Amino acid sequence: MIDVLTVLATLFGLATSLGLGVGQAAAGLNFLFGTPTGTGFQVLLIAIITGLATMSVVAGLDAGVKRLSQININLAVIFMLFIIVVGPTLFIFSVFTQGLGEYLSVLPQLSFWNEAFSDTTWQQGWTIFYWGWWISWSPFVGMFIARISKGRSVRELILGVMAFPTLLSALWMSVFGGTAINLQLEGVRDVATAVNDNVATALFDMLQAFPLTQLTSLLGIILVVSFFVTSSDSGSLVVDHLTSGGKLDSPKPQRVFWAIMEGLIAAVLLIGGGLTALQTAAITTGLPFAVVLLVMCGSLYVAFHEELDLLESHYDAALFRSRHGALLAHHGLGDDGHPLEPADTANPSEE
Amino acid sequence: MADEDLTEVTEAYEDWEAEERRRRREAIYDRRPFEGLQVDPEIDFYPEVADREPGDTNMVKWGFDIHPQVTFWSAGILVVFVAWTLIFQDTAGEVFNEVLSFVGNSFGWLYILAANVFVVVGFFFAFSRYGKIRIGGPEAQPEFTTAAWYAMLISAGMGIGLMFWSVAEPIFHLAGPPPLFGVEPMTGDAGEAALATTFFHWGLHPWGIYALVSLALAFFAYNRGLPLTFRSVFYPILG
Numbered sequence: 228m229i230d231v232l233t234v235l236a237t238l239f240g241l242a243t244s245l246g247l248g249v250g251q252a253a254a255g256l257n258f259l260f261g262t263p264t265g266t267g268f269q270v271l272l273i274a275i276i277t278g279l280a281t282m283s284v285v286a287g288l289d290a291g292v293k294r295l296s297q298i299n300i301n302l303a304v305i306f307m308l309f310i311i312v313v314g315p316t317l318f319i320f321s322v323f324t325q326g327l328g329e330y331l332s333v334l335p336q337l338s339f340w341n342e343a344f345s346d347t348t349w350q351q352g353w354t355i356f357y358w359g360w361w362i363s364w365s366p367f368v369g370m371f372i373a374r375i376s377k378g379r380s381v382r383e384l385i386l387g388v389m390a391f392p393t394l395l396s397a398l399w400m401s402v403f404g405g406t407a408i409n410l411q412l413e414g415v416r417d418v419a420t421a422v423n424d425n426v427a428t429a430l431f432d433m434l435q436a437f438p439l440t441q442l443t444s445l446l447g448i449i450l451v452v453s454f455f456v457t458s459s460d461s462g463s464l465v466v467d468h469l470t471s472g473g474k475l476d477s478p479k480p481q482r483v484f485w486a487i488m489e490g491l492i493a494a495v496l497l498i499g500g501g502l503t504a505l506q507t508a509a510i511t512t513g514l515p516f517a518v519v520l521l522v523m524c525g526s527l528y529v530a531f532h533e534e535l536d537l538l539e540s541h542y543d544a545a546l547f548r549s550r551h552g553a554l555l556a557h558h559g560l561g562d563d564g565h566p567l568e569p570a571d572t573a574n575p576s577e578e
Numbered sequence: 579m580a581d582e583d584l585t586e587v588t589e590a591y592e593d594w595e596a597e598e599r600r601r602r603r604e605a606i607y608d609r610r611p612f613e614g615l616q617v618d619p620e621i622d623f624y625p626e627v628a629d630r631e632p633g634d635t636n637m638v639k640w641g642f643d644i645h646p647q648v649t650f651w652s653a654g655i656l657v658v659f660v661a662w663t664l665i666f667q668d669t670a671g672e673v674f675n676e677v678l679s680f681v682g683n684s685f686g687w688l689y690i691l692a693a694n695v696f697v698v699v700g701f702f703f704a705f706s707r708y709g710k711i712r713i714g715g716p717e718a719q720p721e722f723t724t725a726a727w728y729a730m731l732i733s734a735g736m737g738i739g740l741m742f743w744s745v746a747e748p749i750f751h752l753a754g755p756p757p758l759f760g761v762e763p764m765t766g767d768a769g770e771a772a773l774a775t776t777f778f779h780w781g782l783h784p785w786g787i788y789a790l791v792s793l794a795l796a797f798f799a800y801n802r803g804l805p806l807t808f809r810s811v812f813y814p815i816l817g
Binding site: 386399 | 602605649651652653655656660674675677678679681682683685686687688689690691692693694695696697699700701703704705707708709710711712713714716718719720721722724725726727728729730731732733734735736737738739740741742744745746747748749750752753754756757758759764765766769770771772773774775776777778779780781782783784785786787788789790791792793794795796797798799800801802806807808809811812813
């Protein structure tokens with residue numbers, strides 16, 4: 228039952244992102260080549276992206292996701308450096324620093340704030356949508372991260388997933404968002420009107436304020452598509468893994484089937500209800516998972532406790548020996564930390 | 579302790595560290611390329627689970643190899659959902675809107691509270707004595723370089739969203755800052771609030787949720803030999 232829920236959450240989560248990504252790619256292509264941005268064209272784009280994702284799924288994890296991820300990150304870093312150089316460089320760094328400070332200082336209040344005493348509905352469209360979205364993505368992102376995290380300690384995994392990506396997100400947002408805010412407030416370019424008009428054009432509208440617009444917009448579109456293919460690929464691996472009952476290698480037609488299903492759902496949701504349909508699907512499937520994850524915390528605590536008891540009785544002595552054996556021997560101590568030959572000291576007469 | 583003794587001990591310790599680094603490099607280099615997500619269990623913590631082969635109740639037909647319950651339920655629900663959206667195109671939008679505001683109004687607090695719980699629990703596990711537990715047992719070595727690991731987790735987790743929202747979200751907040759901040763739209767203050775709010779939506783909370791879920795799944799798969807699925811996470815409390 229819970230696996231069914233995971234499969235559904237993964238497919239809906241991916242479909243939401245595919246819907247957003249396609250809207251953005253269509254906006255970029257429209258800006259570059261004057262192609263239409265209507266639903267029909269977007270469905271065509273979904274078909275193309277799904278085709279690419281299917282190829283990557285068939286290639287498997289090493290040839291597909293791993294290589295794509297590295298290409299993505301390299302391209303994204305180049306993109307970011309370009310904006311830092313041509314954009315308001317000093318402003319970006321100063322807004323990154325100040326924004327981080329504001330984030331940390333307002334975090335306790337902001338993260339528990341629930342509009343309890345006001346009749347505003349700001350939060351529903353933002354924080355609650357995001358939390359639902361992240362939670363509905365968490366089964367598949369989590370399963371994927373789990374698969375690649377063997378051999379890392381709990382501390383390494385948690386800090387690696389929480390601290391570094393958080394800082395990187397903040398830097399990325401400062402570079403792109405900060406630049407856009409700067410353009411807006413300085414009156415250089417009215418990004419806000421364009422964003423209000425069609426949110427998908429935001430990035431491309433901002434790029435027009437800088438040199439080499441054609442080239443950077445193309446890079447933007449490539450990044451949107453390749454990031455999506457990577458997500459979709461890891462999602463298909465997860466869905467495939469669950470629907471084959473955990474077989475080591477499931478048949479290729481099955482992977483292809485699920486990759487195509489993703490595209491189909493995104494297309495239907497786009498035709499049927501647009502962004503609201505996608506938001507609803509994401510938030511609603513996230514809800515049961517929020518409860519599942521809360522129970523999971525308890526379960527994990529119980530299991531960790533058990534693991535530490537095990538470690539203390541079985542493994543710790545061996546580990547301690549391999550790390551500190553040399554030091555101990557030097558002090559004339561055995562592996563257990565006690566003097567090496569207690570018999571000798573007890574009976575000196577035998578010498 | 580005499581100086582030469584100290585040197586000897588330091589050398590022994592450095593040798594051990596070099597050995598550890600070599601083992602880590604070798605583990606990454608020797609990794610068997612894998613196609614699917616399945617973890618090959620190296621431990622049988624629960625004998626009754628270890629005796630079962632994954633997918634032993636599968637149906638194999640027409641080039642498919644499927645777990646019947648999971649596949650048919652998921653596919654069934656999807657088909658119904660997709661068909662319903664297509665047939666009732668006009669009313670579907672309204673229904674979606676109603677469901678959305680119902681969930682948001684009634685369970686918004688649950689989302690907000692739960693997300694905070696995940697962040698706190700994540701930090702607790704990282705900084706308490708549980709932090710030293712290693713995924714795959716004390717002797718386990720990573721299968722990917724740290725750079726490749728980061729590249730994959732960021733790409734899979736957020737890449738597409740970072741592309742879509744990086745300009746749009748701060749600008750939306752600039753024009754309509756969250757009421758909590760009480761600042762005027764389109765001012766420098768609103769700019770600061772906009773970035774802080776964007777950091778908030780893309781910061782510790784989402785990554786905390788991912789960290790906790792991946793930690794639980796990895797732990798039960800590698801340290802307990804259970805299949806890599808959500809079912810396994812509840813094994814210790816539900817059996």
